[in-house]
Every structure is written in C-alpha cells, then in structure tokens.
Amino acid sequence: MEVIVPDVKTEPDLEASGRNIPVNSRQRSSATLSSFTGGHNKISAIHSSSTGNHSHHHSIASSASLISSSAPQSVIQSPSVIQSASGQLQLPKGNVIFVKQNPSVIQTAGGAIQTVQVVGSPHSDESLSNDGIDHPDHGRPSDKRRREILSRRPSYRKIFSELSGAEISGDRGDSASTSESSQDADGGGIVIGNAQYPPGVVKVIPANALGLGQIPSAEASNVPAAALQTITMTNAGTAGGTIVQYAQSQDGQQFFVPVAGSLSGGQHGHPDEANKKREIRLLKNREAARECRRKKKEYIKCLENRVAVLENQNKALIDELKSLKELYCQQKTE
DNA sequence: GACATACGTCGTCACGATTT
DNA sequence: AAATCGTGACGACGTATGTC
Numbered sequence: 238m239e240v241i242v243p244d245v246k247t248e249p250d251l252e253a254s255g256r257n258i259p260v261n262s263r264q265r266s267s268a269t270l271s272s273f274t275g276g277h278n279k280i281s282a283i284h285s286s287s288t289g290n291h292s293h294h295h296s297i298a299s300s301a302s303l304i305s306s307s308a309p310q311s312v313i314q315s316p317s318v319i320q321s322a323s324g325q326l327q328l329p330k331g332n333v334i335f336v337k338q339n340p341s342v343i344q345t346a347g348g349a350i351q352t353v354q355v356v357g358s359p360h361s362d363e364s365l366s367n368d369g370i371d372h373p374d375h376g377r378p379s380d381k382r383r384r385e386i387l388s389r390r391p392s393y394r395k396i397f398s399e400l401s402g403a404e405i406s407g408d409r410g411d412s413a414s415t416s417e418s419s420q421d422a423d424g425g426g427i428v429i430g431n432a433q434y435p436p437g438v439v440k441v442i443p444a445n446a447l448g449l450g451q452i453p454s455a456e457a458s459n460v461p462a463a464a465l466q467t468i469t470m471t472n473a474g475t476a477g478g479t480i481v482q483y484a485q486s487q488d489g490q491q492f493f494v495p496v497a498g499s500l501s502g503g504q505h506g507h508p509d510e511a512n513k514k515r516e517i518r519l520l521k522n523r524e525a526a527r528e529c530r531r532k533k534k535e536y537i538k539c540l541e542n543r544v545a546v547l548e549n550q551n552k553a554l555i556d557e558l559k560s561l562k563e564l565y566c567q568q569k570t571e
Numbered sequence: 572g573a574c575a576t577a578c579g580t581c582g583t584c585a586c587g588a589t590t591t
Numbered sequence: 592a593a594a595t596c597g598t599g600a601c602g603a604c605g606t607a608t609g610t611c
Contacts, residue, residue, distance in 0.1 A: 527582095
C-alpha cells in the first residue's frame, strides 16, 4: 500500500529571505507593551529567523518523507488500520489523505474514510531568487520590486478555514465581534473616565490579542484612572504625544484606551490631526501585527499537530503491514 | 568577563485584500 | 472609492549560549 502525499510542499518561507536592506532606520518605539520573553523559546521547528537566511522546515519536510515512504503493495482493509498510541486515531475534522490510487484503501471502523491532507500553500515563495534581479540597493531588489516578485500568500485565516473547515478559533469573525462589542455594545461609543468617545472614533483594543486574558467588555468603559499606565509614544515624526494608555482592570484584563483629550476635538486640518491619525494607525497596526503573529504561531502549531498525526498514522500502517506480512509467511509455511 | 552568534520578538512600512 | 485589515518584510533589540 502506498500512502503518498503528492507534492508535499513545505510551508512557504515564513521569511522569504532575510538580508540586509537599507530601510529608513526606524526608531524603536519605547512602548513595549508586553513583557519580553526573549531568547531561546523555540516555538516550532519552523524558524523564522529574520536575520539569518535559514528557513527550516524540519517537521514538515521530514513528515513528508515519512509519509511517502512506500510500503510493499497491498491493500489493507481493517477497522484497526489507523491507530495511535492511545487507541483509535482521531483525525481533525476536514482532513484528507491523498492516496495515490484508491482513496478507499484506508477505512475506519465506521467505514467512513478518514482522510488527512497535507496541503502546500497555493502560493509558494520558493521561486524567489535573488539572482538575476536588479539590485538597486546593496545587492537587493527594491522593496517594491521584491514585493512584485513575491506572490502574496493567502492569509492564515484563509488557510485555516480551508484546512479545518472554517472552525478556527479567534478568527476575524470572533475577534472583530468581541472587540467591537467591547466598545459599541450599546451603540453609544465609549466612556472613559469623564470622556465620552463617539462610536467609531475610538477603539479599545483588547490587549489579550496575544492571549493575555479575556477580552474586556463593559468594564472597558469604566477603567479606574489608577489602573492606567501611560504609554509614551516616541515614534519618529511625532511630537512625543501620548495618545493611549495601557489599562489593566482589576481582574488582570489588559487593553488600551486613549488618553482623554488626545482624540477629542476632531479639529479637521489641524497639524496635530495628522500626527494623531498616524499614532492611531500605528497603534492599530501594532496590535494587528501582534494578532497576526499569534495566528501564525497557531497555524504552525496546527501544522505540527498534523505532522504528529500523520507520523503516528504512518507508524501504525507500517506495523500493520509488518504483522500482516508475518501472518502471510506463517500461513505459507504451514 | 568579553565577545560572537543564534534566536525570538517587537514596531514599522508597504501593499494586497476586504469591508464600508 | 475610501477606509480598514492582514501580513510579509525589515531592522533593532534583548536574551541565551558557546568560545576565548
């Protein structure tokens, strides 16, 4: 029997290639919103080293080779084909195994075909090569050019929903609704201290986007001033204006709220307006980046789990084959 | 201890995708 | 069409580890 995963592409480079490109040296914001864990907390076999050019795909690649390791041809139809150490293997919903010929080779006890799919991203960055590209800056293609070369990958949300039947937790539907509800539950905007912010103007961004805690809801509007920590934004191009405060409610929930007065007024065309808009954009983007990274980790974890499942499955199949072979030889000698 | 290296994380920019 | 979101890419930085 052959269980073959065709074209098991390793996950596309999480970092296409990290080389030094002169970018406007950006000032590092002093607003470090989460504690730094630092160092060697390796989260996965897929490293995304931004400085090095190492793209490791250990887990995925090795699993692929494992899976495609072919066994002698035979068809196994047994309720116990797929077993894990703890008994029957439970495959995540929506998974599909690519079998070379007959998809019904693998059968579960119920007769239903449990399938596992290892899907390479439709877009792969593997084609990216630095050779032959104009390198305007220190041997690198310009940012724009590079982005043209790189085909954009579908979002993790998309990949997730494709892989697992749209049952990803905390996708946009969830997070959006929760964060929205934290501010606009009654449609009346946000009240922070004495300041009232109209709906749509201010967003309270849950700091638990990184899994720091539960999303605050109504409490967000009544944050005791003592619980607020001011974050001084010292980004380039701003006058060091503080526009947000880092709030922590009594039950440990964390979120950001604007400093009273920093957003009020709505003076159109005011010089500060642009800065404030920019600060808000940066803040939102900062949060978005965090969320994106969190999703990325989740996605990688999911892939790793999948690898583990497939490895177990492969092992079980090999064992099964071995025992059947022995049985066959035994009967032959008799 | 000083230094180099590897790695993880961050904020930011850019830009395509999606929503309004 | 404009606004917003999501994410790849980048440099900067902190920490851990290894070497001297």
